Amino acid sequence: MTNYLDFEKPLAEIEGKAEELRALARQSEGMDVEDEAKALDKKAADMLADMYKSLTPWRKCQVARHPDRPHCRDYIDALFTEFTPLAGDRNFADDLAVMGGMARLGDRPVVLIGHEKGHDTKSRIERNFGMARPEGYRKAVRLMQLADRFNLPVITLVDxxxxxxxxGAEERGQSEAIARSTEACLSIGVPLVSVIIGEGGSGGAVAFASANRVAMLEHSVYSVISPEGCASILWKDSEKMREAAEALRLTAQDLTKLGVCDRIIPEPLGGAHRARPDTITRVGTVIEEMLGELSGMSRKDLIANRRRKFLDIGSKGLAA
Known part of the structure; x- marks a missing residue:
């Protein structure tokens, strides 16, 4: 069953009518409705293409948060083999909002770290909707240090x-844990690539995405604060999230101009949730390309490349 976003309601009506016609034909022998159903399919396809041709920043936020969008677990299952999860921060607990471990991407051994939101009510609660606690970031630091010790590339999936x-998170040093994770990203002497697969929210995302190469799915978003939070602070009205989304310049297209994002991964028409296997394949291809660009670089050059990237952010897009 397709979950439709608010702005997709007209599309839902047309696709629903086409399905009703086909269901009626299945129940009534001799009834031929295929021509009418195909006409509705064509109308729905045209409407979908028109909707996604020029999504507003706020609509991109909605697409990035779609519950059926592929999550970290889906990418691990489809792209990686021999995944061995490594749990805990060796200090307090294991944070299920952060998945991490060793795996293979093709023949290449890697360390993989990512946010996992969960796919149903139970798993979303267990995973805390992908919002990591300090122990999650300390687990990530441990894994990055492990990768550095054994000279393994690091791949992070941000959502x-x-x-x-x-x-409790604040009592256990949330800001310090985020800072340590960001520091680890900038300090390890192995290739580090990151993909924003859905939402990239504030320091919680930067702590995984301070990478040599950062890619974003076409309809993902990456921002210092959510549009709702920004609107609440600036206008004291969370309903002004549309205006906030415009002002934040949080889309992949805007962030590429600013130098935050290195490349955009096209999504299938209608968003990643409408063609999950295709989306996952595209992400895997880009990850391999980014790792290929970094192969052969020395530890010193990898660290210098990463730090220079972040020092240069915004310099080419301020006048845009």
Whole structure:
């Protein structure tokens, strides 16, 4: 069953009518409705193409948050072999919002780290909707240090509304854990590539995405704060999230101009959730390309390349 976003309601009506016609034909022998159903399919396809031709930043936020969008677990299952999860931060606990471990991408051994939001109510609660606690970021630091020790490339998959802001997380040093994770990203002497597969929210995303190469799916978003949070602060009205989304320049297209994003991964028409296997394949191809660009670079050059990238962010897009 397709989950439709608010702006897709007209599309839902047309696709629903086509399905109703086909269901009626299945129940009534001799009824031929295929021509009418195909006409509705054509109308729906044209409407879908028109909708996604020029999505507003706020609509891109909605697409990036779609519950059926592929999550970290889906990419691990489809792209990687021999995945061995490594749990815990060796300090407090294991954070299920962060998945990590060793795996193979083709014949290449890698260390993989990513946010996992969950796919149903139970798993979303267990995973805390992808919002990591301090132990999640400390687990990531441990894995990055492991990768550095054994000279393994690091791949991070970012999909979080932001780090968890709860009382317990703050008591256990949330900001310090995020800073340590960001520091580890900038300090390891192995290739580090990151893909924003959904939401990239605030420091919770930067802690995984301070990489040599950062790619974004076409309809993903990456921002210092959510549009709702920005609107609440600036206008004292969370309903102004559309205006905030425009001002934040959080789309992949805007962030490529600013130098935050290195490349955009095209999504299938209608978003990643409408063709999950195709999306996952495209992401895998880009990850391999980015790792290929970094192969052969020395530890010193990898670290210098990464730091220079972040020092240069915004310099070519401020006048845009």
């Amino acid at each position: 979080t509304a932001g780090a968890y802001p709860g009382k």
